[in-house]
Amino acid sequence: MSQMITAELVDLELDLAANSKEAAARSLAERMVALGRVSDLEGFLADVAAREAQMPTGLDGGIGIPHCRSAHVTEPTLAFGRSAAGIDFGAPDGPADLIFLIAAPAGADDAHLTILSSLARQLMDTDFTTALRSVSTAAQAAALIAGEAAEPETPQTPKIPGGSDTPDTPDTPDTPDTPEIQGGSQTPQTPGAPEIQGSSQTSQTSDTAEIQDLTETPTPEARPFRIVAVTSCPTGIAHTYMAAESLEKAGHAEGVEVVVETQGSAGFTRLDPAVIAAADGVVFAHDVPVRDKERFAGKPTVDVGVKAGINRPAQLIAEVREKAARGDITAAGTRPSPVEAAGEPGEGYGTKLRKWLMSGVSYMVPFVAAGGLLIALGFAIGGYKINEAPSVMEHFVWTDATSWAALLFQVGGLAFGFLVPVLAGYIAYGMADRPGLVPGFVGGAIAVTIKAGFLGGLAAGLIAGAVVMAIQKARIPAPLRGIMPVVVIPLVSSALVGFLMFLVIGAPIAKLQSALTSWLNGLSGANAITLGVVLGLMMCFDLGGPLNKVAYTFAVGGLAAGTDGSFKVMAAVMAAGMVPPLAMALATTVRGSLFTRTERENGKAAWVLGASFITEGAIPFAAADPLRVIPSAMAGGAVTGALSMAFGCTLRAPHGGIFVIPLIGNAFLYLLAIAAGTAVSASLVVLLKGLRGQSADPAPAMPEPKVAVAA
Known part of the structure; x- marks a missing residue:
């Protein structure tokens, strides 16, 4: 611990530098930068803010613990600040006067994390926090936190600001992952993890x-x-x-x-x-x-x-x-966590619905990418009649390229066939957790059987999740509780979903899907261009967020129909999605002085991300300057979507960017549409930033982001 915190990382008068949690984090982080513990101040603070957005880090008893894992942290580091006036970190009982900024590298080892977890446990000890409030020098505070000096003697323990009800008797920091039984002896401290002074240690028991x-x-x-x-x-x-x-x-x-x-x-x-x-x-x-x-x-x-x-x-x-x-038995884990799909209880139904649908889409995308690209390769090698080839089980010639094309096409077709069942299954999973998987997959398979397609999968997933949630709320007799997750819920929910899909809503949805397919296939002229504009705007509005995924899923769902109209929609969606990162890369190249050093470094990676159809490559730019970047990206996306539809470009692959150009119909015009949209977006960004008069920031360069496969 002594290597994690030193006197230089302690500020006992944090009020002089900060009056908000953002300012407090910045002030403490600057100390880390000065010691070489953090390589990029702004990048690290962005990671801290992202963690804070997930959940406020203020605790009862006047404690704030902003913390994160970050690629910009060179070694595990702890900074401490004390504020007489208090800083609001979102705790129910009011501001925090003790602020700990914990910085962990993205690849921190178990030993360092164990030490940090021991500190976290020690913060629940009122003797420890009281001692921190009474130290007079930064060196004393650092030594106390590091466990290298005895706590200073204090008079009668004062009430902690905010009113903590935690018992005064301290406990020994335990090995974080070793279970303990209260009322008995606690396990010994992890070897190598220093003891923080003021904690009494009980006898050891195995x-x-x-x-x-x-x-x-x-x-x-x-x-x-x-x-x-x-x-x-x-x-x-x-x-x-x-x-x-x-x-x-x-x-x-x-x-x-x-x-x-x-x-x-x-x-x-x-x-x-x-x-x-x-x-x-x-x-x-x-x-x-x-x-x-x-x-x-x-x-x-x-x-x-x-x-x-x-x-x-x-x-x-x-x-x-x-x-x-x-005797109230609740299925384990029926409350989805904030990281899962259903959202917090206070969220509106619209927000929850969006998250449920995103859960299904996120699990569906790998099937789409694998199956769709295999199908596209099959077409590229064997021609557009490869779908008429006999089964490779019946006819396969090792030296014949057509046989290999048929193999790719048929494997891809099977993978692509999971698209709707996986979508439905994981929408239900987002709503009701694991019990929703069986009825969700069954409902999705029924949607494929009755030709209800993508819309049928959406409906099946929502119905399956709702049915399971209703069953889970019912009072169940004690003898049946043990078999509920594996027998009763799958049986009853699958039967109900099957009844509703086959006999109630399946036929109307199938007709709607057929009408939508016919409409797409008949698009031409102004109608096609208008649809291209709308899809381009959706792809570029939130740069990989929910609206982007809706447009992408709409296009992918149409691929199963195999019509010329659906192939045009897929081409427009992918082209528009490539524009934002390519435009940011171009803008940082032609007018680098308008961007910070970190943004210029991100611009280099954005060339690859955009070319690979990873729209998220523009997110760092949008996060830093949303009012200029997002409208510019939308304008370029709309131009590209409209031109792609007007040129009649087609695409049979659901992903791949420039790497599937050989599979695109009217490839030259397709590239021209992308170039036009990129130029429009880059020009607007440069113009808007130029009007503001932004100059380069000497901040250290951020490492290039890792490429993640996403639409």
């Missing part, structure tokens, strides 16, 4: 003895209530371990045995199955999906965000005890 103690069956009157818990957060450094510490302390105070599985960045050790089997209830305090949560099925479950585990552990323990007393 994990085996703890598990044996938990699984033995004492007399009924002596047996305490037992809870198993899982904690996790997006970064897996701070909140994960704070929630675990808070739950364990609350359990000890209530006379309840609590064993926590921390699913953090340093990995996790699964709870012993015997411990889970002996538990009377389950608490999930998580903001990322709980791994292997089916292990906890059939038990009373409280499912909340990780901050609830930190701020109100006693309430969660009381709630799970009440559920157990009522």
Whole structure:
């Protein structure tokens, strides 16, 4: 720990430099930059802000812990600031006066993460935080945090600003991923992880003895209530371990045995199955999906965000005890995490619907890319009649290119055939988690059978998710609870979805899909150009976001029809999606003085991203200057979409950018459309930035972003 924090990384008068959480993070981050711990200040602060956007990092008791993993961090680093006036980090009880900025490299090893997690647990100790409020020098604060000096003596423990109800008796930092049983001895500290002064250490007891103690069956009157818990957060450094510490302390105070599985960045050790089997209830305090949560099925479950585990552990323990007393068995993990698809309870239905659909699309895209490109290669090698070739099981000549083309086409066709079932299955998964998969896939397969296509898959997924959610809310007799996830829910939901798809809504959707296909096939003239403009605007509005994915999925869904109109739509969508990153790359090349050094470095990568049809390559530019970049990108995308449709360009592949140019109809005009849109967008960006008079920023260069396959 002493290498992670030094006196130079401590500011005991943070008020003088900051009055907001953004300013506080910047002030502390500048100290890291000065010591060479952070290579790019702006890039690192963007990562901190992105983490903060997922969930506020303020905690009850006057603590703020902004933190993130970042490629701009050269070594694990901790900076500390103290603010007399307090800075708002979103905690329910008010501003924070103790601010810890935790910076972890993208590839931080387990040892460093273990030390940081130990600090996170120690922040739940009021003696530790009280001592930090009383130190007078930066060196004392750094030594206290690093565990190299005894805490200064303090008078009667003052009330922590914000009012913390955490018990005063401190606990020893535990190995983050080793489960503990409250009421017994705690496990020893991780070798190599320094002890922070002021923490009392209890006698050592082996994990085996703890598990044996938990699984033995004492007399009924002596047996305490037992809870198993899982904690996790997006970064897996701070909140994960704070929630675990808070739950364990609350359990000890209530006379309840609590064993926590921390699913953090340093990995996790699964709870012993015997411990889970002996538990009377389950608490999930998580903001990322709980791994292997089916292990906890059939038990009373409280499912909340990780901050609830930190701020109100006693309430969660009381709630799970009440559920157990009522026999209320909740399917494990029915509350989707913020990282999953369903969204937070406070979100509107429109937001949730968008996230459910995006869940299906995200899982569908790999099938689209693999199947569509194999089909396109089959056409390229064997000609447009390759779809009439006999099965390669019946006829295959090793030396015949046509046979190999047929093989590619037929494998791609099978992969592409999963498009609608996967879309439906994972829409249902986004709504109802794993129980939604079976009825979702069944409904998607029915949509293919009745020729309801892409629209049928959307409907099937939403119906399947809704049916499963309704079943999960029903009060189930105790004898059936154990078989609900594997028998009852799949059986009942599949039957209901099949009935609705075959006999109620399937036929109308199939007719609508047929009418849409006919309309696309008959597009010409002004109608085709108008559609190209709309699709181009959608592709460039949010640069890979929901609206972009709607346009892309619409185009991909039409490929299955195999009509000339659907091929034109696919061509327009891919061409427009290539424009934003190519335009930003061109703009940074011709007028580099209008962009920061980081943006110029990103511009080099944007050439490759744009050429590969990865629209997200323009996101760094849009995030820095949305009012100039996004309208410019939309204008170029609209021009390209319109020209592609007007030129009658066609595309049978769903992805690939310039690498599938040989598979494009009217390839020269297609490239001309892309070039025209790129020129329009780049010109507008340069014009708008020039009017503002922006000059280059001497900030260090950001490493080129990794290329991710996305539309």
